[in-house]
Amino acid sequence: MTDDKAERHKSRMQQRKALVDAGIARATEVRGVVIVLTGDGKGKSSSAFGTAVRALGHGYKVGIVQFIKGTWECGERNILQTLPGVEYHVMGTGFTWETQDAEKDKAAAEACWTESEHLLRDPEIKLVVLDELTYILNYKYLDKDRVLDAIRRRPRDQTVIITGRGAKKYLEDLADTFSEVKAIKHAFQSGVAAQKGIEW
Amino acid sequence: MTDDKAERHKSRMQQRKALVDAGIARATEVRGVVIVLTGDGKGKSSSAFGTAVRALGHGYKVGIVQFIKGTWECGERNILQTLPGVEYHVMGTGFTWETQDAEKDKAAAEACWTESEHLLRDPEIKLVVLDELTYILNYKYLDKDRVLDAIRRRPRDQTVIITGRGAKKYLEDLADTFSEVKAIKHAFQSGVAAQKGIEW
Numbered sequence: 001m002t003d004d005k006a007e008r009h010k011s012r013m014q015q016r017k018a019l020v021d022a023g024i025a026r027a028t029e030v031r032g033v034v035i036v037l038t039g040d041g042k043g044k045s046s047s048a049f050g051t052a053v054r055a056l057g058h059g060y061k062v063g064i065v066q067f068i069k070g071t072w073e074c075g076e077r078n079i080l081q082t083l084p085g086v087e088y089h090v091m092g093t094g095f096t097w098e099t100q101d102a103e104k105d106k107a108a109a110e111a112c113w114t115e116s117e118h119l120l121r122d123p124e125i126k127l128v129v130l131d132e133l134t135y136i137l138n139y140k141y142l143d144k145d146r147v148l149d150a151i152r153r154r155p156r157d158q159t160v161i162i163t164g165r166g167a168k169k170y171l172e173d174l175a176d177t178f179s180e181v182k183a184i185k186h187a188f189q190s191g192v193a194a195q196k197g198i199e200w
Numbered sequence: 201m202t203d204d205k206a207e208r209h210k211s212r213m214q215q216r217k218a219l220v221d222a223g224i225a226r227a228t229e230v231r232g233v234v235i236v237l238t239g240d241g242k243g244k245s246s247s248a249f250g251t252a253v254r255a256l257g258h259g260y261k262v263g264i265v266q267f268i269k270g271t272w273e274c275g276e277r278n279i280l281q282t283l284p285g286v287e288y289h290v291m292g293t294g295f296t297w298e299t300q301d302a303e304k305d306k307a308a309a310e311a312c313w314t315e316s317e318h319l320l321r322d323p324e325i326k327l328v329v330l331d332e333l334t335y336i337l338n339y340k341y342l343d344k345d346r347v348l349d350a351i352r353r354r355p356r357d358q359t360v361i362i363t364g365r366g367a368k369k370y371l372e373d374l375a376d377t378f379s380e381v382k383a384i385k386h387a388f389q390s391g392v393a394a395q396k397g398i399e400w
Contacts, residue, residue, distance in 0.1 A: 006301075010300045023388070024394075027388050027394065028393060029391050030395065035242065035243075035387075039381075042237075043235075043237050043244070043247035044243070044247075045250070046250030046254065047242075047247035048250065049250035049254070050250030050252075051250075052250075053249060053250070053280070054249070054276045054400070055275060055397035055398065056275070057276055057280075058275045058278070058397045074257070075253065078257035078258070079253050079257040098217065100209070100213040100214060100217070101209075101210065126397055127397065159398050172384065176386075176390065176392060177383075177386050178383075178384040179241035179243050179384065180241065181381050181382075182239075182380045182381075183377075184379065185372065185377055185378040186376075187235075188223070190376065191228060191229050192233055193224075193227045194227065197255035198233070198235075198254070198255065198359050
């Protein structure tokens with residue numbers, strides 16, 4: 001690399017740093033946020049669990065509620081349940097197309113939501129993960145207003161992550177951060193089987 | 201819920217299950233895949249780390265290479281480095297706009313890639329995470345063909361996850377699964393500071 005090129009790189013990076021630093025200087029509000037991860041692409045639940053590990057790595061307490069899932073062994077649960085500082089609840093019914101029983105699913109969702117409300121009232125809990133909550137809301141297994149209300153009333157420093165496909169407008173309105181994960185390509189569509197350690 | 205409504209739900213779920221089961225029956229190829237998580241939205245690296253925890257939870261070995269990052273304490277690293285079965289490498293230079301030194305960044309990227317190549321040759325490693333690799337490729341700090349070649353020649357059962365903004369077409373072509381995380385909203389833009397345990 002010529003000195004000239006190196007100088008240009010340095011100058012561009014100085015300008016970029018000024019922009020980044022100005023952004024950081026503007027972001028001064030310190031509080032927990034609501035993060036919604038939706039869309040049909042891969043990576044929503046794993047992102048929530050990755051953030052849980054991040055919070056635990058700083059010694060914070062984390063609450064995790066897995067809606068829908070819980071009928072099969074799950075790699076992240078094997079680890080997370082052994083770490084100190086984690087409260088873990090699992091709805092445990094499995095997919096709606098497996099149970100085929102709306103009444104049973106609804107009762108399980110209610111019980112799971114009661115656990116979530118405890119977490120959402122506890123100022124000791126830094127992060128609450130509500131994994132796959134969107135399905136429960138979209139199937140109307142829970143009263144939407146009850147859910148939104150409990151999230152809005154949570155302790156100021158608590159962050160909530162909601163995952164699942166098809167998040168509606170009211171979740172976008174509630175969210176501070178709203179990411180849509182788009183599946184541009186998915187291995188499953190080209191005939192590759194889901195595998196242990198990657199998909200579950 | 202009336203019996204009629206419950207019956208209709210059951211019938212819809214039976215149809216859905218038939219579709220899901222047919223999809224599973226078609227996906228018979230068993231091999232590792234390349235997953236690319238790109239886009240400007242929140243959740244790419246945390247998703248890769250969540251998947252690493254998932255793989256570890258089943259007793260698999262995992263290799264993690266963090267490009268760019270590494271100058272500050274990082275929650276997920278605190279935990280992951282203590283778990284058995286993890287090989288962890290960190291480039292440790294920080295953002296390009298912090299170093300402002302292309303030559304130094306390039307040398308660090310080279311050293312980090314040599315570690316990645318070891319992981320990509322080791323059949324004992326189930327999952328290799330190449331966190332923030334897209335920046336290194338886009339800045340041309342590494343030879344693209346050398347990178348693609350090493351990923352293509354990896355052991356058949358090994359999965360690779362590449363994260364970072366601005367993944368190019370050649371990464372989409374290489375990928376089995378390609379997710380684009382779109383930022384519909386971001387708390388930082390509305391003045392909320394990034395916080396320990398959530399953003400790092």
